[in-house]
Amino acid sequence: MADTAQAPAAQAVATVPVVEAAGITKRFGATVALRDAKIAIDPGESHALVGRNGAGKSTLVSVLTGIQQPDTGTLSFSGKPAPAFGDTDAWRSRVACVYQRSTVIGGLTVAENLFLNRQSEGGFRPIRWKALRARAEALLAEYGVDVSPTARIADLTVEQRQFVEIARALSFGARFIILDEPTAKLDARGIERLFTKLRGLQEQGVAFLFISHHLQEVYELCTRVTVYRDARHILTAPVEGLGHDALVEAMTGESSAADPVxxxxxxxxxxxxxxxxxxxxxxxxxxxxxxxxxxxxxxxxxxxxxxxxxxxxxxxxxxxxxxxxxxxxxxxxxxxxxxxxxxxxxxxxxxxxxxxxxxxxxxxxRSVAENATLTVTDQLGPFGTVLPSRTRDFARRMIEDLDIKTPDAATPVSALSGGNQQKVVVARALAxxxxxxxxxxxxxxxxxxxxxxxxxxxxxxxxxxxxxxxxxxxxxxxxxxxxxxxxxxxxxxxxxxxxxxxxxxxxxxxxxxxxxxxxxxxxxxxxxxxxxxxxxxxxxxxxxxxxxxx
Incomplete structure (x- = not known):
């Protein structure tokens, strides 16, 4: 009887994730960018996504934001299937991403950026600038962003530009925001102000996916963390109680135990x-x-x-x-x-x-020879001249030294493979x-x-x-x-x-x-x-x- 009595209570406190992905696989040609990946984030949660380069984080973000279609798997927002691929307005109302590289336009004002392509109520109606500024001021005030609507984006700090981007995302109705390396260009005080702002938005039910290379920030801000490695989901766990060593081990796949290599x-x-x-x-x-x-x-x-x-x-x-x-x-x-x-x-x-x-x-x-000898033109002929025969001889020695696979020294460097192009760059540096x-x-x-x-x-x-x-x-x-x-x-x-x-x-x-x-x-x-x-x-x-x- 006790189990029966507790069941409704358990159901009452259950929350529907603001976003949930399961079984996501994405290939680009022969490369598997994600393999059976998953993640679930609750309303008002700050959830970290970490992993080394190539772990699959960026591909997951592109799937969560509707930029890429997964080959397999399911994606839902607040219990409902994701919008149709290409329905930009529907995706914006569910998820937004604030990238490390700012997407606001420096030459426009804050108000113009907040409502870009939405300045007037209809496509053929004139813009009512006073009303636009009032809308912007109300939006900024709602989310506690202390920036003037008339300020030019170019005159704002990095931190303020991020706040504007977050406010713009919320203006579409999205309650789930992805923050991709948001602290990369902030100093310590800016980070603390950003985190304070994010905690306030969480109290309003906004959920965040926090992507960062700085794991200490994960411990400061997030309640749960998901680890990806080699295009796979490795771990999702509460941050509290998860040791630094265990987190790094999940990211690298290597234990701290002695290794013969x-x-x-x-x-x-x-x-x-x-x-x-x-x-x-x-x-x-x-x-x-x-x-x-x-x-x-x-x-x-x-x-x-x-x-x-x-x-x-x-x-x-x-x-x-x-x-x-x-x-x-x-x-x-x-x-x-x-x-x-x-x-x-x-x-x-x-x-x-x-x-x-x-x-x-x-x-x-330019040819392999010309690229490889750019730093030694003074050795290729007298009085500042460049003799083709010396250029060919010099390049031939470097081609042999670096084992550059090319038909001959006159071949355009663009015709080489990536590895051989890089050898040409190294050859020039060592010339x-x-x-x-x-x-x-x-x-x-x-x-x-x-x-x-x-x-x-x-x-x-x-x-x-x-x-x-x-x-x-x-x-x-x-x-x-x-x-x-x-x-x-x-x-x-x-x-x-x-x-x-x-x-x-x-x-x-x-x-x-x-x-x-x-x-x-x-x-x-x-x-x-x-x-x-x-x-x-x-x-x-x-x-x-x-x-x-x-």
């Missing part, structure tokens, strides 16, 4: 010279990283690891001359290098493999026999054999008495390094010799282990007037524009 790596010994090839002292790039120091010895391959917004990519680009820090010093073989000057970096003996070979690394319509080669995510998008070859080539470069700095968040790129320095929120978090475990490195990159400055705020955002008076912009926060010169 790790032990073998730990026993590896390299011949490292006593003279530093690279010395970085006190570098500060406002809004990106603060007071960083780093040394790379002759004979070393050093990894510089970090998740999104850690600052590791920008630090590598700074070493290569692409950004001019506000403070600090950089030296190669004891000689100071002028900062923010690409020719000076080249002259000092720094080679560079940029992150994006298509946008920064190659001139696609000058630099003292230090800086490689940013050097194996991104290449096959396994090319990956092994490229990493081995950096090793051989270091063993010739030089050095290599591998900047990456891919664990396979970092396994061949003699030591790995991890960054988090613009500061050095920890350093590991060869033999680290996936669990150790991921924990440090996600800011939940090994942090030397756990209470330090991340670097101030120079666009935020509430921060310190940082007004000088000496770098492009969206990345370099001069990578093709290396």
């Amino acid at each position: 790790v032990a073998a790596a730990a026993s590896r010994r390299r011949t490292v010279g006593s003279q530093p090839v690279l010395e970085v002292r006190g570098l500060t790039l406002p809004g990106v990283y603060t007071d960083l120091s780093l040394t790379v010895q002759a004979g070393e391959v050093v990894g510089l690891a970090g998740a999104t917004a850690s600052g590791n990519v920008q630090l590598g680009e700074t070493v290569a001359g692409l950004h001019r820090p506000r403070a600090g010093r950089l030296a190669v073989r004891g000689r100071t290098v002028r900062l923010g000057d690409i020719p000076a970096a080249l002259a000092a003996g720094i080679g560079f493999v940029p992150e994006d070979r298509h946008l920064q690394g190659l001139v696609p319509e 000058t026999e630099p003292e230090l080669v800086v490689a940013i995510r050097p194996t991104n998008g290449v096959d396994i054999k090319s990956k092994e070859f490229l990493l081995g080539r950096f090793r051989r470069h270091a063993e010739q008495g030089r050095a290599a700095l591998i900047v990456s968040d891919e664990l396979d790129d970092l396994r061949t390094c003699d030591r790995v320095v991890t960054m988090f929120h613009g500061r050095i978090a920890a350093e590991y010799p060869a033999g680290w475990t996936d669990e150790q490195l991921v924990a440090a990159m996600e800011g939940i282990a090994g942090t030397e400055h756990p209470t330090q705020p991340r670097p101030t955002d120079p666009t935020d007037p509430t921060d310190a008076t940082e007004t000088e912009h000496e770098h492009d926060p969206k990345g370099p524009r001069h990578g093709g010169h290396h």
Whole structure:
């Protein structure tokens, strides 16, 4: 009888998920992006979705927002089937996504952005600007967003723009919002204000799916967490009671127990010279990283690891001359290098493999020979001339050295496979026999054999008495390094010799282990007037524009 009496009560407290996906499989050609994936989020819940790169998070978001149709599986909102694919208005009324890269239009006002394409009640009616501003003011007030409707989006802080995007999503009636890396460009105070705002919206029944590389934020904000790994659902559990080690183990699939492969790596010994090839002292790039120091010895391959917004990519680009820090010093073989000057970096003996070979690394319509010799044109002929015969000979040697698969040196580089295109970029970086080669995510998008070859080539470069700095968040790129320095929120978090475990490195990159400055705020955002008076912009926060010169 007791069981019978309790059944109605149990049914009364049961909640229908604001969104529920089950059995979701999505393929792109031969690639399985999701395999039998699932997730369920309750009204008013802040639910975290975490996983390493390639785990399937982005594909799941595209399915939840109606951008992609799953091959198999079911999706429902508040117990009702998802709208028909392509019914944009219906999807907007159920789910919205605030992406890391802002989708509001900088040249328009807050009111115009809030009601873009909805400024008037009918398609042929004039816009009543006073009424539009009043609607915007009421919407902002309803959700506690302290921004003027007449303010230009371009004049707002990153944090304020996010609040506007959230308010716009809620204006369509959506009670489920996906936040994709929302804290990546915020400082510590901005994060706290964002979290306060999200908690207030939760009390109004709004549910959030929170995607972040910073696991400590998951513990601060979320009640449950779902882990994806290798396109599969691995775990959904309450955050409370779930240890950091268990969460990282679910993400990596690796236990902290001793591993014979790790032990073998730990026993590896390299011949490292006593003279530093690279010395970085006190570098500060406002809004990106603060007071960083780093040394790379002759004979070393050093990894510089970090998740999104850690600052590791920008630090590598700074070493290569692409950004001019506000403070600090950089030296190669004891000689100071002028900062923010690409020719000076080249002259000092720094080679560079940029992150994006298509946008920064190659001139696609030019030949393999021309691309591979861009940094050594002074060696290809007298008095500034370039002799075709010397270009061909020089390129032929590099093609053999890097095992570049190409019909001949005159073949357009665009005709090569991705792995061979990347070899051309590496060939150019090594053409000058630099003292230090800086490689940013050097194996991104290449096959396994090319990956092994490229990493081995950096090793051989270091063993010739030089050095290599591998900047990456891919664990396979970092396994061949003699030591790995991890960054988090613009500061050095920890350093590991060869033999680290996936669990150790991921924990440090996600800011939940090994942090030397756990209470330090991340670097101030120079666009935020509430921060310190940082007004000088000496770098492009969206990345370099001069990578093709290396």
